[in-house]
Amino acid sequence: MPELPEVDTIRSQLAPVLTGRQLVASWSHPSAKFTDAVEAVGTTIDAVGRRGKYLINPLDDGRELIVHLGMTGSLRVTADPATDDDPYVRAWWDLDDGNRLVFRDVRRFGRIAVLEAGRYDGMPTLASLGPDPFDPSFDGDALWSGLRSSGRHLKTQLLSQRPVAGVGNIYADEAFWLAGVNPADRRITRPRAAALADAIRTALRSGLDHGGTTLRDYVDADGRSGDNQHHLHCYGRGGEPCERCATPLRRRVLDARTTTWCPVCQPRRG
């Protein structure tokens, strides 16, 4: 499922082909999650950006075309407009160069919005999004401050996108494993927060370097699968031996999210 590395891979591929292009026609699935797509017709895409897992494309009329890929969403630019036969296409935009931008989303967990720039009233997660993990302002102290204000499980706090933006279930498990922090802890010391901040960047960088993680659905803007699933240390490996200590990794559902961790390398501390 698309997290920060997957979304950023798509952003970097779309930017050169979408920037400066006018949206001349559009269609959307009738679900309210996607009907905003047609609101962007007639505008020109000024840039292709990203905040956390959101693709945010400033338009030339002061609004933004915002796309969240959900779990199974993908965006592709194609010269072949034969999208009518694909039941999982949720929206498309015809570009002024003859190409078509296609949003495909099997499970319909994605979302499209056209909003005034920076006015995210109807999107509470985007409105309260934490710092980007590669922003210089994000460090151990920033993460520690973001985590200590809540008594929820540390992993649940990370997935809320408030302490830091762009981390989903896969990279959260990887980061906790790398940092030796138990995802079910509710408190964290400043030094461990610093280690976790470093681990978050390491896990996400691995995803970026390997073109994203494809477990089932994810493909980039060129239709290619990622390779990071072959470089995961923890996520999805419950019952397998820990790479550091050979103890079988444990798996449980934590706040409705499947969580994998090493009981020896990641002992409960708080």
Place this chain on the structure above:
DNA sequence: GTTGCGTCCTGGACGC
């Protein structure tokens, strides 16, 4: 304001 839980959604895996 915070927390916990249900809902959305559908393909694939699995058991019978």
Place this chain on the structure above:
DNA sequence: TGCGTCCAGGACGCAA
């Protein structure tokens, strides 16, 4: 083979 059930998960709404 076919059917029913469960699972996966990000964001959001709602009740407490």
